Amino acid sequence: MGELRKIDVDFNFFDDTPAGKDPDSHSPTLRRYHQLLWSKALPDGRPFELHAGRARSPYLVYEADDTRIVLGSDTIATRHRRKLSHLYAQLPGEVNDAFLRRSYTICGFMIFPVSRGSLNQNRGTHPRIQDRWDLTLEAIRRFYEGGTSPLATTIDRHEGFFALFGSFAGYIDHFHLGDFVDANGAVRFLLPFDNFVSPALPSDLPTYARYRLDSLELFEARRLRILNATR
Numbered sequence: 001m002g003e004l005r006k007i008d009v010d011f012n013f014f015d016d017t018p019a020g021k022d023p024d025s026h027s028p029t030l031r032r033y034h035q036l037l038w039s040k041a042l043p044d045g046r047p048f049e050l051h052a053g054r055a056r057s058p059y060l061v062y063e064a065d066d067t068r069i070v071l072g073s074d075t076i077a078t079r080h081r082r083k084l085s086h087l088y089a090q091l092p093g094e095v096n097d098a099f100l101r102r103s104y105t106i107c108g109f110m111i112f113p114v115s116r117g118s119l120n121q122n123r124g125t126h127p128r129i130q131d132r133w134d135l136t137l138e139a140i141r142r143f144y145e146g147g148t149s150p151l152a153t154t155i156d157r158h159e160g161f162f163a164l165f166g167s168f169a170g171y172i173d174h175f176h177l178g179d180f181v182d183a184n185g186a187v188r189f190l191l192p193f194d195n196f197v198s199p200a201l202p203s204d205l206p207t208y209a210r211y212r213l214d215s216l217e218l219f220e221a222r223r224l225r226i227l228n229a230t231r
Helices: 028-038 093-103 119-125 133-145 152-157 159-163 168-174 205-229
Strands: 050-052 060-064 067-075 109-113
Touching: 028 050, 028 060, 028 067, 028 109, 067 159, 093 205, 109 119, 119 133, 119 152, 133 152, 133 159, 133 168, 152 159
Parallel strands: none
Antiparallel strands: 050 060, 060 067, 067 109
16 A cells, blocks of 8 residues: 555646657556556455566566466557547647646556557557447456457457456446446436437537536546555
8 A cells, every 4th residue: 555655636647758659668667557456456365566577578467277368558648649630729728737737646547468459459440439438348347248249359359358357336436436427327328319310429529528527536546546555
């Protein structure tokens, strides 16, 4: 717990990332925070200890028995600045800056197994996910419930990692994601959900602005969960 107290939930990972580089791979503070926060007991009581490589790669590694999983960081608080540039440009600069400041603190990041065709890659490129965290989380929920989703093949490839947490509830609890689901464990969707049929991204400015605001509120709530866990 002493090391956890050193975590600053408001630290912006651009602050220790070389100019022009990605904090996911180049912020030493982000990697240290991931290691400190997620190295804790699994739901069944086994330790989930993460070890950092001496260089930037491997990013983090979990090893136990005959299992070795290499993990990487990925931002999950997404502005869709490029894909929705026509809408992004219409929001006030201070609104976009505030979202960026919050999204590049620890509440806006997760770890996923690293491999060719990894989850962090596929959720960003799949047209029915488009980097949305709520849709990614629904795909993960369906993995635990035995259902299917646009990311099923990718998640199944990393079954060993997700199985460590026992259940969707175990996964949610381990990564302080409780505000992204309701009291029944259902995912809180940021846009109307119809089984991955409709386009994933907002098509007009009012919807985009509301999507961004609701998203920010969830990440602010996760910030408080992480803060409470480190005190």
